[in-house]
Amino acid sequence: MGLIGGLWRYLLIGLAVFILYRVLKRWLAGPPAPGQGAGPAKGAPREVVDLMVQDPQCGVYLPQHEALKVTARGQERYFCSEACRDAYLAGGQENNKQGPQG
């Protein structure tokens, strides 16, 4: 009766193949090179998400860090240029300014 022994053999062969597969897969992925070569970045890469803000004057969207931040009437506004900022601040003095409709 070599039935049980045969099953164990298959199990051991399967286990060995599985381990070999894991090892080969790890080798193919590339061994870790300690202190060799210049990596692109050390440590965890910082993910800086640019918050897009809209210029209320011209309506263009731009990254927040590139925009001109102006606090007007307690509200933060972002502008693409000083011209837009000045125009907005100059025009913001008048309230409820309605353009010609029609």
Ligand SMILES: [Zn+2]
């Ligand atoms: Zn603008």
